[in-house]
Amino acid sequence: MAFDITTTNTWASKDDQNNLARAADAEANIEKMISEGKTDGSYLEVTPVTTIRYWIDLAAAQEFAAFVSTNAATHNCTLVSTEYGTRS
Numbered sequence: 001m002a003f004d005i006t007t008t009n010t011w012a013s014k015d016d017q018n019n020l021a022r023a024a025d026a027e028a029n030i031e032k033m034i035s036e037g038k039t040d041g042s043y044l045e046v047t048p049v050t051t052i053r054y055w056i057d058l059a060a061a062q063e064f065a066a067f068v069s070t071n072a073a074t075h076n077c078t079l080v081s082t083e084y085g086t087r088s
Contacts, residue, residue, distance in 0.1 A: 003040050003054035003055055003056055004086050005054070005057055005058050005060070005084065006084065006085045006086060006087060007055065007064055007083070008050060008051070008081075008084075008085065009050065009065075009068060009079060009082050010049055010050045010080045010082075011050070011077065011078065011079060011080060012049070012077075012079075013049060014048040014049055016077035016078050017049055019077050021075050022071055022072065022074075025071050025075075026067070029064070029067050030064075033064065037056060038057075038063070038064075039053065039054060039055050039060060042054055049080075054087060062084075065082045068082065069082070
């Protein structure tokens with residue numbers, strides 16, 4: 001399987017990206033998505049506030065982005081943007 005669709009999440013601060021409760025919820029969601037074949041769980045931390053994750057298709061990327069947006073709000077973290085792309 002090729003995980004060629006990307007999400008690039010940019011956070012307002014390193015603290016928002018690394019918020020322990022938010023990150024734990026995200027990891028649980030990612031583990032579920034791994035078991036469903038939607039991602040292999042790999043990621044690239046581009047900067048302390050920006051991370052790229054890899055997905056099987058746009059629908060999986062959008063599912064994760066919706067989760068991240070809701071999860072950020074739940075934990076009072078500021079997600080600046082989510083961009084979709086392809087692995088280069």
